[in-house]
Amino acid sequence: MSEWLRIDAVQKTVDEFRLGPIDLMIEPGTITVIAGMNGSGKSTLLKLIMGLAKLDHGRIIVGGKPVGGADEDWKQHITYVPQKLIGWDPYTGEALKGLIAPLYGGWDEELFQKIIKSFNIPLSKRFGKMSPGLQQKLALALALPRGTRLMILDEPMNSLDIPSRKGLTDLLADWMEVEERAILMTSHQVEDIRKLADFIFLMQNGETLGHYEKEQLTESYRRYWIDRMPDGEIPEELARGHMDVVTAMPEAAEQYFEKHGINVMDQSGIELEEIISYLLDQKPLRRVSGIEVPDTKVPDTKVPDPKVPDPKVPDTQKKG
Amino acid sequence: MLPIRLSKESREPIYHQVEQQLKALIAGGHLAPGMPLPSIRALSKDLGISVITIRRSYQNLEAQEFIETIHGKGTFVAETKKGMMEQVKISSVYESFEQAIQNARNYDYTEQEIEQIFREVMKGEEGQ
Numbered sequence: 001m002s003e004w005l006r007i008d009a010v011q012k013t014v015d016e017f018r019l020g021p022i023d024l025m026i027e028p029g030t031i032t033v034i035a036g037m038n039g040s041g042k043s044t045l046l047k048l049i050m051g052l053a054k055l056d057h058g059r060i061i062v063g064g065k066p067v068g069g070a071d072e073d074w075k076q077h078i079t080y081v082p083q084k085l086i087g088w089d090p091y092t093g094e095a096l097k098g099l100i101a102p103l104y105g106g107w108d109e110e111l112f113q114k115i116i117k118s119f120n121i122p123l124s125k126r127f128g129k130m131s132p133g134l135q136q137k138l139a140l141a142l143a144l145p146r147g148t149r150l151m152i153l154d155e156p157m158n159s160l161d162i163p164s165r166k167g168l169t170d171l172l173a174d175w176m177e178v179e180e181r182a183i184l185m186t187s188h189q190v191e192d193i194r195k196l197a198d199f200i201f202l203m204q205n206g207e208t209l210g211h212y213e214k215e216q217l218t219e220s221y222r223r224y225w226i227d228r229m230p231d232g233e234i235p236e237e238l239a240r241g242h243m244d245v246v247t248a249m250p251e252a253a254e255q256y257f258e259k260h261g262i263n264v265m266d267q268s269g270i271e272l273e274e275i276i277s278y279l280l281d282q283k284p285l286r287r288v289s290g291i292e293v294p295d296t297k298v299p300d301t302k303v304p305d306p307k308v309p310d311p312k313v314p315d316t317q318k319k320g
Numbered sequence: 321m322l323p324i325r326l327s328k329e330s331r332e333p334i335y336h337q338v339e340q341q342l343k344a345l346i347a348g349g350h351l352a353p354g355m356p357l358p359s360i361r362a363l364s365k366d367l368g369i370s371v372i373t374i375r376r377s378y379q380n381l382e383a384q385e386f387i388e389t390i391h392g393k394g395t396f397v398a399e400t401k402k403g404m405m406e407q408v409k410i411s412s413v414y415e416s417f418e419q420a421i422q423n424a425r426n427y428d429y430t431e432q433e434i435e436q437i438f439r440e441v442m443k444g445e446e447g448q
Contacts, residue, residue, distance in 0.1 A: 198370040269328035
């Protein structure tokens with residue numbers, strides 16, 4: 001199949017909120033996690049992929065067919081688990097399975113039974129009477145066995161307890177063992193991104209902030225502990241403490257240290273959580289005496305400004 | 321789960337760290353010929369790194385004939401030539417010595433002093 005999932009210059013305005021233009025390609029064999037703050041447009045994007053709202057501009061191709069077109073063949077290639085399932089409340093798990101399973105020729109009953117057992121899901125209970133965590137587990141138990149090529153999950157870990165999160169992580173990794181499958185999911189949990197994501201798609205205010213391969217991201221940020229803090233900013237400086245600086249350009253920073261006679265005492269990579277926070281925060285934080293003060297300078301991370309001599313910010317400019 | 325530990329401190333790229341550690345496990349006999357390796361997706365989940373990175377490590381190991389992939393069955397430790405194993409062992413020990421010597425030089429130890437330390441460490445080992 002040539003075009004699995006391709007999002008081309010998609011735009012949508014809902015009341016005051018503007019989404020896009022968004023471009024995104026999903027390759028078979030990969031898991032992409034969409035991350036961003038609340039209200040960044042993650043769920044809206046997923047709904048557009050499912051054809052649940054009309055596009056203002058652009059197009060979405062699933063399995064070679066445009067979403068919203070006359071040919072609805074694409075729907076059988078895709079499974080979507082939204083955050084809230086509408087219309088399921090009066091049915092028991094058993095009844096829901098009876099409605100869903102026959103729609104999918106590749107229904108994997110063995111996998112369904114395995115998930116029901118490992119998550120302890122009572123099939124005779126009505127969906128509406130279940131706790132949010134149990135509802136989520138049943139929704140996933142009714143999603144994974146469909147065996148579609150694409151799985152779209154909106155916050156699948158949200159109401160799950162810790163063992164169930166691990167259980168679902170393992171299930172999703174196992175589900176990906178079959179060739180020619182892909183997952184696109186949203187998450188606020190760094191642990192999901194760490195364990196499952198191959199690609200991270202960051203969104204902010206309805207726009208694309210970046211699309212990264214995971215190690216491309218983690219390998220391009222570094223923290224250095226140095227013996228003397230320079231007056232000017234180091235290349236691509238994101239934060240500094242009493243003894244440490246964080247950069248998004250390790251090679252350039254190392255050259256800078258050498259040129260200015262600064263000794264590096266230690267160095268380390270940076271956790272994904274911190275990197276994503278820097279990217280979503282945009283405002284580089286400078287720590288002054290342990291107090292976090294937003295940088296008042298307009299952040300232009302491409303061109304480090306050597307003319308910022310003092311990390312101290314006057315009291316009048318402090319916010320928060 | 322394989323005993324692979326990735327270093328955040330090291331500047332060595334992640335794919336290379338995975339590759340080197342798998343090589344060491346194979347050369348050290350901890351992973352015997354014919355033993356199955358985890359799938360790319362399973363190792364990706366265990367180590368928290370992308371399948372793109374793991375695939376790169378596996379491809380490099382395959383090119384060097386440490387592992388082989390049988391389509392539809394998975395990836396296995398290959399029947400490695402003895403010479404290659406020796407090579408890995410030697411270069412791994414060399415690397416450790418080089419690091420230790422570099423460390424001593426950073427503290428301005430002389431060659432004689434480094435040799436002295438080496439002999440003392442050897443003696444201590446024998447005494448145990």
